[in-house]
Each structure stands twice: as C-alpha cells, then as structure tokens.
Amino acid sequence: MKRRTILTGAIAALGLATGAALADGHAKTKVGFVYVGPVGDGGWTYEHDQGRLAVEAEFHDKVETIYQESVPEGSDAERVITQMALSGADIIFTTSFGYMDPTNAVAAKFPNVKFEHATGYKRNTPNVSTYSARFYEGRAVQGHIAGKMTKTNKIGYIASFPIPEVIRGINAAYIHAKKVNPDVEFSVVWAYTWFDPAKEADAATALIEQGADVILQHTDSTAPLAAAEKAGGVIGFGQASDMAEYSPSPRVSSIIDNWAPYYIARVKAVMDGTWESVDTWDGIAPGMVKIGEITDAVPADVKAEALAMRDQMAAGTYHPFTGPLKKQDGSDWLADGEVADDGTLAGMNFYVEGLTGDIPN
C-alpha cells in the first residue's frame, strides 16, 4: 500500500517536471561527456572538458552538461554510458578510442539518443557519429622544429598504444625531422597508457639518458615536460593541450586539440533537429588542431619555417604525407608528388622508411 503511494507520488512529480519544462518552452538539452582521464590531466581530457565548458558558455541555460571522468575502457564504459543515457542525456560524447564498442552497443539500445565517439571508426546505427582531429598535421610542424633543434640528433618519442593514430604521428614527425636533418634518429618507447605520470616520467628520463635532447609525447600528462626541465638542455612539446606552464622551455610549442567549435555545432544540431550521423576528420584548416605559441627558445628562422608549413596546411596546399615515400621495409608507398589517401592513413599500421624498431604486435 505504502509502496504504491510512493510510486504514485513519483509519477506525479515526474508529470509536474515534464509539464514545467513544456510550459517554459525550453526543455534543456542534456549533453553528456565520458572522459578517459581526470579533467585535470592538463592534456587530452582537459581539452575535451574545455569543449564542454564552451558548450555551456554558448547555450547558457538551454543546456545542461554532465560528465564522468577516469572511466576505464573495459566493461565499465558500457555501464557508464547506459546510465548517462538513462539519466535523460540527448547527446553523449565518448572521448576515447576504447569506448568504441560500448558506445555502439548502448546506441543500439537508445535510438533516440545521439552518440558521438572520438577517434573510432564504427557507426553501427544511424545515431552514432565519429569525429577525430588530424593531429598528424601538428606532428609535421613538431618534427620540423625537432629536427632543427636537436644537437645530439636523437629524438625520443613516448608513444601510448600502437594504434593508427599514434603510428601516424610518429611517421609524420619523423618524415619532417628527417627532411631538415638527415642524421636524425628516433627512439620510440611504448608506454601502453594514455595517462600515467610516473610511467611517462620514467620513459622520458630513460630516453634522455640515452642521449635524446628532444622529447615528443603522445601521452596526456605534463610529466615528460617536467622530466625534460629537470634534465636541462632538453626540449619538448605540449600534447593535446598547450601546457604553457612549461614555456618558454622545455615546452617550445604544442599541439592543441580544439574541440569547442565541433561540440557547439553538434549540440546546436541536436537542438535544431538537424543532427545526422557523420564521420568528421578535421585538421588545422577548420581549427580543430592548433599549433601553440612557438617560444623564443626556437631560432626565428626555424619558427618562421614552422609557421609557414602550418599556413600551407591550413590553406590546403601542403599535405604532410606527400611522396616520394617508402615504407620501412623499403617497398614503395607514395610516388613523387602523390598524396596519401584517408583510408590508408586511418588504418596506418606501418612505419615509413628510416624508422628503426618494430611496431609491437
């Protein structure tokens, strides 16, 4: 008896809430974000959270944003995404590669909720979109600066997981370092983590001890920059976020992921009812990838060259993967002047010629 009273009460309250929203005319659009790291990681997740805040700033009281940080990429992700969908989210951004299958599984159960998965390729149902940034354009600029700046000709690279996105970054950086410095050598360390300050610092220190004086990173914390600062005479770059607290040196520049315009556009599309499943892969030109300020630790001529390359990519007149290029095993990949197609880039699982070591498998 009592139970029934509670139930009726709850239903009445629900009805009231719905009624209020309709009377107001502006049901809030609820936007969910699932993060792989903490919002304070200073890198990848931090920038996604900046995007979330930009959505709030843009739409004020027309939106409500919710987020969950440090969600493991295993079986927990599916539960977290489901609970978000149950809580009434209209659109959910899942911001790590490992959320691909969970996102699609939940999307199949909630056809009225829109899902946006970052860096994946599966769009199994019409309510799933994927989006990613052409970070490799930023890597090309980074490689150019690294090749010019190294004195030991040894560049250390802290890689996370051997997935195409990371391999593309290594190749792009190497091609452009090699172009300006034929003696350059890359040492790649696989950390098997996106965010683990202790592990990242260890990797950076090991690379520096092996003689590297430029550290590139594809992990999300500032620990490698801290290690570079401690070692002295070593430079690095901000990853995913500007990491300006380490400028002017060791941080001489950075690749910044700028998700805000995309997030605002997609939330707007949900509000307007124009949302459609798309596959977005934007680079420097639309502003999804930005090059952070190049500091005075870099000579003026190198800085000018780097900026010129950035502008060419923005204008669409230069592609970082332009032939002639060979694969690591010496086989031909791109003929002179030929530009890599997106399909090959999206599934890239090989090194270009000159890189040493193997991609783990």
Add this chain to the structure above:
Amino acid sequence: MIRLERRPSPSRFWTALTPVLAVVATMIAGGVMFAALGKDPFEAIRTIFWDPIFNEQFAAFSRPQLLVKAAPLILIAIGLSLGFRAGVWNIGAEGQYIMGAICGAGVGLAFYPAESFVIFPLMVIAGGLGGFLWAMIPGVLRVAFRTNEILVSLLLVYVAEFMLASMSLGLLRNPEGAGFPGSRNLKAYPSAHNAELIAGTGMHWGVVAAFVAVIFAYVLLSRHMLGFQIKLAGQAPRAARFGGVNPSRLILFCLGISGILAGAAGLFEVSGPAGQISIDFNVGYGFTAIIVAFLGRLNPIGILLAGLLMALTYIGGELAQFMLGVPAAAIQAFQGMLLFFLLAVDVLSNFRIRIGRREVV
C-alpha cells in the same frame, strides 16, 4: 584513561555489528567531505547507496549491474580467501584473471565462425586452466625453491599485462578491425557469448559461478577435512605439520584453486560484459578482490556481501559523479574511508574497551 583489553575470542556480537557501524561512520565522514566540496551531503549519500537499487530512472538497469560488477570480485575473492586463511599469499590474481581471459577467448576465437554448444564450455575450461597454470608458476617455485609467492605472483601480473597487449595487437587481433588493436567482439559470436541467462537480470554464467563458489567454499571450510587443514595451517603451521598436513600440497591447492577461479572470472568477463580482448581489458578486479576478501573477513558469506557492497559504491559513485558533479577522486576517497572504517572497527570485535585506571597486578 581508555585502554584496550584483548578478548579471548572475537566477540560475535561486535563482529556482526561492526560492518554496519563502519558504513554509518563512512556516511558521516563522507558527508562532511561532500559538504566541504559544496555538495548536498544527504543527496550525495542517497545517490551512492539508494539510487542504484531503488531510483525509478536507473534501478531497473543498475540493480542487475550490481551482480555483473560484483560477480568477478566475489569469484576471485573466494579463491584468494582460501589461500589467505592458510597463509598462502596470492597477490597476483589480476594476472591469472588476464591469462584466463586470453586462454578462454583464444579457444573461442579458434573456432570462429563455427557454431556449437560445446564451444562455451570449452572456453570456460580453457579459462580456468589458463589461470591455474599462471598460478602454478609461483606455486611450484615456492614448493621447489622456497621463493616468495607474494613477489612472484605480483610480478607475473605485469608479465600478463604484456601478454595481453601482445595478444590484442598480434595473435588475437580482429582481422577485420582495420589495423586497430583488440580481438573480435565475442558478443557478436553467439556460441562464445556469455549472454544474460534471463534478459534484464544481469545473471550470466559468471554470476552463477560466483554463487556456486560461495557455497562450495562454505561447505569446504565448515564440513570438509581439507577446509580444516587450511584453517589449521594458517593458525598453527607447526601443529598442522604434526597433524599430517602436507604443506606443499596445501600451497599448490590454494594457489591452484584461486588461479582457476580468477581465470574463470576473466573468461566470463571477456566473453560477457567486456566482449573482447583489448589492451586495457583488465581494470584491477584481481587487486580489488583482495580488499573484498578481507572486507568479508575471509568468510564466504561475508565475501558475498562485501562484493555486493563494493559494487554498490562503484555504481553509486558513478551516479554521484555525473548526477551531482562529484569529482572521481572524491568517490575514491569515499571508498577508501569505507575500507578504513571497516578495518578500524575491527578493534571492537577483538578487544574490549575499558575506561578507567589500569589495575595493578
């Protein structure tokens, strides 16, 4: 003056009451923390403990999820508790969990795309065997060379993690996965899928196995000679040896059974909730299970309850994060408080509190 007086044997009354006391103490201390963070403490605590089970919007989904989350914890903790009682310290259940998942999934994928009812049972056997063999490494080393099983089993976790990475990138990688790491999704392969037995209940074979393990351990410890030997070996090793207990056999049994259960937990997880072998498939169940085992006072029924309680704080904690914007770190601190208080109030069951002057003997 307050002093503690050791009880001749732990108080039954306090042993039963202390967990409740600990939960209440956690609610108070946690409430203060949430209030300091600017959140309504009552709402936060209601969200963590009440909403996952009774909230209209979520409960239908999250109640079964409690079983899904608790099952691997209980399964692993039951195995560990037998060893812990006998003084055999298997700290590496996480590694056995991973190896069970790899072996079990490997057997399943070897049959792909054939459909047969024997595939899943074979996978379960392979999963248990994988965990068993991985646990036999520290077992045999301890019996033959008197190495320390704590160190060996723990370090083998890291070896297992590298095996997992290697499998997701090499042998078990999805050939249709466009070069991305991770195996085929077993959810899309009916013969290998550990699906819900009754839709919407969360009951999969792993949950069934966890309940069976609880009953099995209960009977073993209370009715069986081997259970008596386990308890004796832990409490009085010398007496046990005189009593005819073969220490080597006991060590191998304890490590073996915990390896089998951890391996089976890994298999049930990879073929069910997780769905695929991926680089970060493991999320620390093997370590959390150690906490669950001690939280449950190494008692099978206690472990069952402790596993469900841990699952509740995980799922409720997730809800609190995105419903109320409580940071992930605060939820971890809250879980830490719960463990702290549970262990701290133990003093009440083992000691009597005397207020007053110490009597002169």
